[in-house]
Amino acid sequence: MAERERVSETHKAQRGSALEVLRVAVRLGLTSFGGPIAHLGYYREEYVIRRQWLDEKAYADLVALCQMLPGPASSQVGIAVGLIRAGLPGALAFWTGFTLPSALALMAFAYVLQGSQIKETEWIHGLLVVAVAVVAQAVWGMARTLAPDRPRATIAVLSAIVAVIWHSTLSQVLIIVSAGLIGWRFLPRDSDRGAAPLRIPVSRKAAWISWALFFGLLLLFPVLRQIASSRWMAILDSFYRTGSLVFGGGHVVLPLLEAEVVSPGWMTPDQFLAGYGAAQAVPGPLFTFASYLGTLISGWPGALLATAAIFFPSFLLIIGALPFWEWIRQRPGFQRALDGINAAVVGILLAALYDPLWTEAIRNPSDFGLALFGFAMLGIWKVPTWAVVLLCAAGGALLSLNG
Known part of the structure; x- marks a missing residue:
């Protein structure tokens, strides 16, 4: 009975409308600065922490799947969340809301600024700094859930080291596959448990x-x-x-x-x-x-x-992969492998926090202070992400006046 109630509550939490997905996606599309890894941090804050559309493990499973597929992984994660939440209309709603703001802005750049060199300004640099704070909070929160013990923390650290040292287009895929094999072989069998089911509205x-x-x-x-x-x-x-x-x-x-x-x-x-x-x-x-x-x-x-x-x-890839991925993640024997994969995702995010985010954004003590302030606003004072973005952009501009 308890299991049936758990499944029922899971399905209830996943129901929603395409309009709801669109509204959240537009906000993300207007405030998600910092690139693909930062986007995953913004998604986690919005979909896992604030709205609880997914739990931490289900979100990490989606991230792991999309890291193994070709294409824009962060957009694929959002498309998958929209699909799970509101079916194909939800997937289209996410893509429209998240993509349209930057698409329109870049079309305007093409018409107005053809041939111009777009130089970085301090407020733009402030947006890179806030991306450091967002990803740092995501790594911290995911590590506590997905790498809480010594074996999984070890996988996360080793994955981060390899990801920092070895840069290639296939390195993330190979890290994830290797972590899955290590988890399947060495993690304890108490990991053999069924994952909370996701409602995948695709046959x-x-x-x-x-x-x-x-x-x-x-x-x-x-x-x-x-x-x-x-x-x-x-x-x-x-x-x-x-x-x-x-x-x-x-x-x-x-x-x-x-x-x-x-x-x-x-x-x-x-x-x-x-x-x-x-x-x-x-x-x-x-x-x-x-x-x-x-x-x-x-x-x-x-x-x-x-x-x-x-x-x-x-x-096409998300619609093609999700039904089979959901079937795989429900196999008890696969859970140890998936636990290893999720720990590797934490390591990959940790590596990306250092390079390219930290190496490009943190140039002096003032940048570090601004990033720490953004981290505190997100993690301690629970300030909405969009407000943190605006405050850090303004902070970057103000710091430039003292430079």
Whole structure:
């Protein structure tokens, strides 16, 4: 009976509307500065701590899954949360709300600031500093839940060391797989417990169709590009392929996009780099850099096509993976492996807290003080994340007056 009540309460907690998902996603899309790793911290604060749509372990499971998939991991986590909360409309609502603010901003940059060099200002630097505070709080909270004992803390620390030393597009995937094997082999058997079930509103039939579409379009678009000799088909192929094949997300996508849009002569290297600078100054996913590039190539229709094409693989991958992932995470024997994977996720976030966030944001004692103040506002005084973002941005500007 207790188990049935637990499942019922879990399902009840997961129900919601697409409008609710959209409202939260818009707020995140306007305030989530700092890149993909920082986004995971913002999500945790909003979805796990504040709204309790997911528990800590379910959220870490989603992060682990998306780290193993190609594409923008932080956006995929949000799409998965929206899908679980309100079905496919919820997934679309999250993507729209989280993506639209930065996409519109970068389209405006393309129209107004073509060829300009976007220089960092102190308030933008303050946004990087608050990202340090957000991720630090996420690492601290997740470590207490997901690495509470010596074996899992050891996995987390070793994963962090490897992630800091070894930078490659596949390193995170290999770290997660290795941690899963270590957890399965060495963690105690009291980890063999069923995870609290998630309501996945997608059938396995729909999942198989999504996988077929993902690989089918990946093979079909290059053929159609050669046959049609159309710029629109070329945009669709280039951005869909980039969104399908990049591991690591975030900054990893930049050299791939440069090869796709600069080499054909669609824009100059200076225009490309100007857009990259603009992408650092806006919240939300870095993949909306595609909105800037699409605008330069073919105006606002090009922006719509490029943005949709680079994110569409993420929808197919999440819809295709979640039903099978949920089945796997319910297998008692898999729980030890998943505990190892979740500990590795903590380590990967810890490594990212150091590099690139700390190394880029904390330049002097004043930056450290501002980050510590942001951490205290989040963790001790429970100030809303959006308010912390605004205060730290203002703090960065004020500190520059004393510099």
